[in-house]
Amino acid sequence: MAFPVHRPRRLRGSENIRRMVRETRLSVDQLIQPFFVIYGRDVANPVGSMPGVYQFSVDRLVPQVKETWELGIPAVLLFGIP
Numbered sequence: 001m002a003f004p005v006h007r008p009r010r011l012r013g014s015e016n017i018r019r020m021v022r023e024t025r026l027s028v029d030q031l032i033q034p035f036f037v038i039y040g041r042d043v044a045n046p047v048g049s050m051p052g053v054y055q056f057s058v059d060r061l062v063p064q065v066k067e068t069w070e071l072g073i074p075a076v077l078l079f080g081i082p
Contacts, residue, residue: 028073031073032075035056037056037061
């Protein structure tokens with residue numbers, strides 16, 4: 001089997017995907033901020049096993065997401081914790 005001369009990049013069709021899979025550069029625009037969401041109002045519980053990490057109720061989460069966006073982090077990942 002010969003090494004392919006043409007290397008298709010069909011999965012890297014958009015600039016956003018190409019920017020995320022670059023191997024030689026790491027920047028803020030490639031980060032994803034995880035958030036832990038809990039039911040309730042005005043809740044910010046610390047996660048014991050992860051210092052500095054909190055479970056937020058939706059009303060407390062919105063300002064956190066805005067701050068993340070202002071820092072230049074373009075994506076968040078929500079984890080619902082019962």
